[in-house]
Amino acid sequence: MDRPEVDLDDLYRDVVMDHYRSPRGRQELDRADLSNSGQNPLCGDEVHLDVKLDGGKVAKVRADSHGCAISVASGSMMAELLEGRTETEARQLAEAFRLMMHGQPLPPNIDLGDLKALEGVKKFPVRIKCALLPWTTLTDALDAHEHGQAPAVPTTTEGSADPIAPPGEPMPTKEQVMDALRAVEDPEIALNIVDLGLIYGIEFDESERLVKVKMTLTTPYCPYGPELVAQAKGAITSLDGVKFADVQLVWEPLWDPKTMAADHVKDRLGLW
Numbered sequence: 473m474d475r476p477e478v479d480l481d482d483l484y485r486d487v488v489m490d491h492y493r494s495p496r497g498r499q500e501l502d503r504a505d506l507s508n509s510g511q512n513p514l515c516g517d518e519v520h521l522d523v524k525l526d527g528g529k530v531a532k533v534r535a536d537s538h539g540c541a542i543s544v545a546s547g548s549m550m551a552e553l554l555e556g557r558t559e560t561e562a563r564q565l566a567e568a569f570r571l572m573m574h575g576q577p578l579p580p581n582i583d584l585g586d587l588k589a590l591e592g593v594k595k596f597p598v599r600i601k602c603a604l605l606p607w608t609t610l611t612d613a614l615d616a617h618e619h620g621q622a623p624a625v626p627t628t629t630e631g632s633a634d635p636i637a638p639p640g641e642p643m644p645t646k647e648q649v650m651d652a653l654r655a656v657e658d659p660e661i662a663l664n665i666v667d668l669g670l671i672y673g674i675e676f677d678e679s680e681r682l683v684k685v686k687m688t689l690t691t692p693y694c695p696y697g698p699e700l701v702a703q704a705k706g707a708i709t710s711l712d713g714v715k716f717a718d719v720q721l722v723w724e725p726l727w728d729p730k731t732m733a734a735d736h737v738k739d740r741l742g743l744w
């Protein structure tokens with residue numbers, strides 16, 4: 473597969489595809505001071521990160537990524553951008569990139585370099601995780617590294633503030649959940665479960681960060697039922713601000729494509 477799955481602007485697509493086809497930072501390192509692996513189960517993306525530090529700065533990065541064009545390109549861009557930066561600067565870059573992917577203003581004096589080419593991905597909530605995967609893998613590694621170096625017994629309890637919990641991200645909207653669920657296709661007819669009209673209801677429980685979905689299947693005998701439910705759960709929990717997904721299969725009312733499916737689905741199924 474040679475194209476990213478989302479429609480990026482032409483100029484930016486070239487930058488992304490260049491990183492995807494010739495990823496930087498694939499060379500084995502002679503020493504790794506930080507190592508971590510990350511996965512994005514929805515898309516099947518995987519990254520293994522090795523970072524060599526020298527005098528408090530990043531000397532070399534190995535980003536061994538497998539997965540979609542967006543995650544591989546993001547890892548390659550990271551390998552290029554991090555060299556020569558301090559740990560603090562690496563965190564600032566990661567945070568700025570996260571902000572950009574969530575459509576928020578960037579802090580001043582931050583140059584995201586080639587990462588700017590991934591900005592168009594923010595229109596596709598399911599893909600944001602692909603773009604951020606190498607960076608969350610990096611910040612987790614930096615956190616572990618920092619804690620490893622922290623004194624085992626704090627000298628005082630009063631002076632050492634508890635780490636501040638990150639502010640809770642807002643839960644996604646119904647539309648964002650629907651967008652995420654569009655990634656799930658009924659394999660028998662190769663159409664997504666949203667356009668088929670299989671989603672009957674979406675509810676949010678803010679306190680539990682839980683999204684509850686009621687869905688049906690094209691037939692109660694659908695052999696892919698359990699797999700579709702698992703995929704739907706994966707799609708929902710991949711969204712920022714969601715911890716749990718509860719997907720319930722219901723059969724009331726029975727699915728009727730004539731009234732429930734989107735128009736292009738009816739076209740496809742010859743149901744006019």
Ligand code: ZN
Pocket residue numbers: 512515516517539540541542543602603
């Ligand atoms: Zn991906």
